Amino acid sequence: MSSVDPANNIEIKTLPDVREWINGELSLNQIKKYKIEDLLERKTIKLNKDNIKKEIFNNVVLVTGAAGSIGSEIVVQLLAFKPQLIILYDIAETPLYEIDIKLREKYHFQDFKLIVGDIRNRERVTYIINRYKPKIIYHAAALKHVPLMEINPAEAVTTNIFGTKVLAEEAIKAGVDKFIMISTDKAVNPTNVMGVTKRIAEIYTQALNVVGKTRFITTRFGNVLGSNGSVIPRFREQIENGGPITLTDPKVTRFFMTIPEACQLVLEAGALGKGGEVFMFDMGKSVKILDLAKKMIKLSGLTLGKDIQIIFMGLRPGEKLYEELNYKNENHLPTHHNKIMIVKVKMVPLEQIQKELEKLQNNLTNFDNYEIVKILKQIVPEYISNNSPYEILDS
Template structure:
């Protein structure tokens, strides 16, 4: 009952007038104390004169408190500024008393009225001490009751700079929980051994599982703006044997009204453990590039497409056209734009395989730029249905690109994937064919066709992160296809920013690839996700190895055999120098493939393998065709590489 009472009333604050009354009572009491001290704790002073002084002191104190406003502060959150205000109030009281006494002595306005100078000084000192002490005692009592009656968390704060101190104050001011800050962690060796408000500052190497267990640490709040992914990973690894939650303070620009609240402190996300700094693009030319343009985005309801839409909506575009066949997700994107106050957009439910429908959209809205993000992307599913992969990833791209060329669209930006590089799956091969087709089309079109390649996108629909989260919610195990499998990762905003940037710098015919840092081992990613969820591997949640899926690679690549790169002005964006293509032959072959019967999956795959020399199936039923294709190439005199010759002769 007491706990509930405290929880209820801890949200309320004492009236400022009650605080004013208490402060006045303290001032009057300390005035009496000053007299007793001055006269050796006796009544050997003029009582009549003393009685005359009391209403005067009361009036002066009231005026001073009202002028400075020190009584308006929240007592439980008393800080340095509040103490300064008390000092101002007491100083003003002493100043007014001294001035009044001085004038009265000179002008004799009130006979026999004076306040000894020693009394004025003593009163000022004692008043300041008692006013400050009263607030400190109340603050400590409130904190003690809070620790006793509310749920308590023992915290370490990573970062002993300004942001760490602000975080410390935000935690202490929380009314729903009681936080005990055990210590600060800082990488600056000069701060080691020092204290902040009585809390010690420790070096990073002190923070181990043993230390956390011995001190009953519940949570580590990362409040350092400069901490990198490598440091975060090391922190997670150091605490792998204990149940310690790791949270992070948001950037200062995201604080509500410029102030940090403990509710804004969120759990560290897996994006923070990419092992590289976030990719940032600050190109003022982007605004100029899209101002006044009518931009069409396909796959606008998907992970990349919807983020492209959100970022494009921030520019001064003339009109945004959102195209997707997924009705409900497209509706959600439309509602997001509506809530954001955007007006110049049109959401259209359409299938990019429907040439007449796409033509009618171009005819009606006349887009000047196209971002093509619509695709089938799940490797195992496409391995089972090559016909569907061809219809969307190749024929859909072909129809869209042909239409863009026919209507003289300025730029056509195609969102590809690193799985198109030395493909081992149907999905990767279809994306590579789409790349090849628009490269061929560039030779006969005024439209600038630009391709962008990047790896896995964290948090996108069907990606490994949402899958792991669902598996963790269900109690595991997490499924990983191989303990050594690695992937390149970037966040959805990063991917979308880079696509827009590549679209801006593209002159036509380029394949842009993005530097995504080091590839990440999925097994380590799974362990980190378990840890960030406040659980332990393998005690709480295990990881199960399931084996590579059909068409899946162990390692992804960003460049195909025979490709190298050219740099651009942005160090994270490179241009792939692809091998020369027989444009007429490839364009004709792709067009023929797009009209293949739906029941000819084997024939589709064989044709793709003949068209893409580097396409070698992995862990798939279609591996049996690789030797046949090599024999075919040998007979046609198409074998070029040493690897191809060895395969053909085997």
């Protein structure tokens, strides 16, 4: 454990598990300040690494969105399983450059290729898959920020749906063994553009599972602590600046996981999946964001109301008070791990979703936000906008 004792100005730091020491030795760089993810009101989830190693060892693996919070952690976790080659595919050149340095200098790993590219570019995707012939694809590339996607639905659709479509179709053509798509709890009863685009990506990849030999697997989880643009880094910055901490609503709750947990789920799903499944974690109780902010203030040695204030700004467009991990009519099946479940979702025939996506594609170039969202609502009828201009389409 680690904490702050303001009276004596003593900061206690955290030692990693002995199994995580580099080469069996403890490095000073591994002694870290207290992390807010340690405050999750449940034990950290650990998975079966033997299953993962069988999938990864001596194979070529492609990771899209490899420079992002989830993608880069997937890459780092893959190192332990000794892949033949990792292809890091991302459109963000600066973060890709930074992970290049990290892999070489911190992990002394050389067996990787950095590819700057857009998953929406079919020619580029085809070339990369045909050249490197990955056995497994971990698809982490996505546009994820809810308020931004609410005002840029065409981009959300183009990346989250049609970028996934391009990647999945080329994976089938090349005979890729497994395609693991990273989804979100916001895809369940979506109230925003981001969530509904991820739901449609789930629908399409599952429909493709019967087409060729490629097995399509989905992982669905909640908010990731400490990921780029998430609430934890924002709260930390606000605390360092003396406040105030800004929250949307005192009633807002979210399910949380750590970045390593989220990525372990992705890897475990790849090992467990036979094709067509949606995997989700039992992430314990949802966390009140207000309580999270109060804990961060306390850990910083500050007093709420005296040293720092909390103010409420109201829900942003597309946001809802609470998230759901599955639909009420979805059944759960157990796996060998008591914290991992398979969600049995309703399958949509491939021909049906293809026709709907063709209609959506034909309307993208007009950049008519309302028409785009209208079609999204036709594809996913349970998509009901919340705190959004698109609510008019639900009446």
